[in-house]
Amino acid sequence: MLKSFDIYNQNNILKIIVAVNLLLVGTGSLLYTNRLIERLEQREQQYVQLYAKSIAYLVDPNHINSGDLTFVTSEILEANSTIPAIYVDPNNEISKPNNITLTAGLSAEETQRELRSIIADMRERHSPVVVEMGTGERGLVYYDNSPLLRQLTYFPYALLTILLALGLLAYLAFSSSRRAEQNRVWVGLAKETAHQLGTPLSSLMAWVEFMRSDTAQYDESITDEIEKDVKRLETITARFSSIGSVPTLKDENINDVVSQLTDYLAKRISTKVKMSLSSQLPTEKTVQINRLLFEWVIENICKNAVDAMKGVGELRLTMQQLPNQRIAIDITDTGKGISKANMQKVFNPGFSTKKRGWGLGLTLAKRIVEEYHSGRLFVKSSEVGKGTTFRIVLNG
Template sequence: MNGPQVKPERTGFRMQPVALLNSLKLRRSLLDSYGQKNIYKFVIGFNLFLISIGSLFYTNNLVGKLEERELRQVKLFAESLRYAINSDYDEDLNGIMEMIREANTFYEIPAIYVDENNMPAAHNNLAFPTNASPETQERLIEENLAKMKAQHSPIPVELGEGRIGNVYYSNSFLLTQLRYYPYIQLSGIFIIGFLAYLAFSSARKAEQNQVWVGLAKETAHQLGTPLSSLMAWTEYFRSDPDMDPSIAEEIEKDVQRLEMITTRFSNIGSVPTLKEEKVAEVVAGFIKYLQRRVSSKVKFFIDDQLNEGQTVLLNRNLFEWVVENICKNAVDAMGGVGEIKISLVPMIAQNEVIIDIQDNGKGMSKANVAKIFRPGFSTKKRGWGLGLTLAKRIIENYHDGRLFVKSSELGKGTTFRIVMQIAGKAGV
């Protein structure tokens, strides 16, 4: 080659207009699907709310009418008692009470008559165990009387000469059933609705997972052909004595990078192989790699509080992808200038390791925090808004861990938290 050879300067990847347009279309379609899903949820929830209110209102109206009718029946019962007690008939009071009871069996309203000495003298529609002794019946009458006094005001019975008795009563079994029926009905509706929602969400999630798997594997497949070509060109440049060897080395590094990306996408949808890895070493090694590939004005700090050799079950390729996605989002949030602090803290009681990734960027509003893991959502103009979505799926679906936004404040920065299960004791 003629003339001085200039080592190409490393530049960031820039999306072409067509790719950017496709990215925006995909992001918009993903956000639209989530928006429609939320609308459906609101419509279903609002209809359930209307049904609940209507059912409660209608039932309460029926309960009110039935309470009025039962009150009239008890007043009639009290008036019958007054007439029987004050009459000149020599018939036994219990015999008269039996006739009144037979006339009142339809409503089955439990009632107890207490005489002027505050002693139970007669009762109506009280259930006693078979072959209950007089002592048992007396005790049950006292218990029912206490409940009746707490439930309704007594109906006075004029006995003459200033003597007054009282009739205490409680709601009939029919009224009690009717009072609680709407709550039982609504509970059943909500349980069925909740189970239907879980089934629908499960089916929808399975469908989404199939889309993710298909997209990832197709991407890995499409990258395979140009990768093979690039590897051949690398060997060709190395064989050319006029070619600067550093150029081939730089191309090879990028090819290796693309191979790693292809491996990551290939692992999506497959059960990844998890190995016991020293998590501090994995994080430190990858941050060292990442530091050379982001802005030199971004400084990384690692605060390792783990026991030496602490291991975690993970798939290294996928886990590094998660850390990369979070760190690159942090770099973008800081505008390429700032600090990223990574803290590794043991939670021995919970058998967990916490990895906090904190930046001092622009932060997020509460509304954006709630949407940050949704497919297609992004605060940046470029990209598909899928990086954090995939990161969450990798941690939670493949590593049985948790990934969430621990804190975020506008103008101060954001902290993402990764929670992983400890694989074994230190030094294992």
């Protein structure tokens, strides 16, 4: 069901969501990068302190302030408070697991097993650093990325994903805003047209009544013809007025509606078009439709079919029950067909291959079927040079 104003509101909400999310992502990534910077800063401070100590050691020949070289081992080892590392000695014994959280409550043997599997993981990411013992023996230091580095690695991807999601949201907001605007133009134009036609029409009807009352002066058959045309204009006005408001659906006998319309159309199209209707639906079958608008759909599709056949050929309407309480109305012609490339385009507003076509007939038909009747309208099949079948699916 179409409610253009709702779409408009929804679209505003979407815009607010996009804006709020952008703000959140902006502040979030700012705070996050700030935290990363702080931690990097802390780490650099530690390194600089170590650097200062090393200098003190070099410049102070007596090593009074810097003591002995133990600061190298203790401070460097302590300085690594983040990088997970495991030392494996030349005898393949594991010692000094650093910054590694093991599962609690494991036996010694299980701990060993867990450490080995961690080492295997580490080896996949980085080849170990060799520790030369000077005796020809070698130990190995296995290590992994620090949490900081890991976060830094994922950060751009996370940001990209969020930005892509936001981009998509923004696109949706934008396109639904365009659709909402188009809706307003449609609906407004239709309402205005119906409104403007109303006055001259009632006056024309009055004139017809007047002519009917004076059969001496006005030929009755002419009055009849004028009345028919006025009635037709009334139907058109009523259609425009229905599309300009939310139309009401009513239970209608679908066989009757379609057969009356086929009779009406058959009289108006070229006699070289053989028009037929076959229905597999039960005679009493009713379907919820807005008759005025539904007739407009069938008319548009049939008119296109006649155009495609250049006035000569076969126009077949068939109706059948589909599963899930739906019915199908197929309209088949033996016309020029639609190329694969144009199959979807035929529903685009303004798409026409005709000299005098507006390219609006099918747009309108699709809109009436899908938005007002919650049904579907599509090209069921088409072959260039052979013909086309349009299918309308309705709930019923």
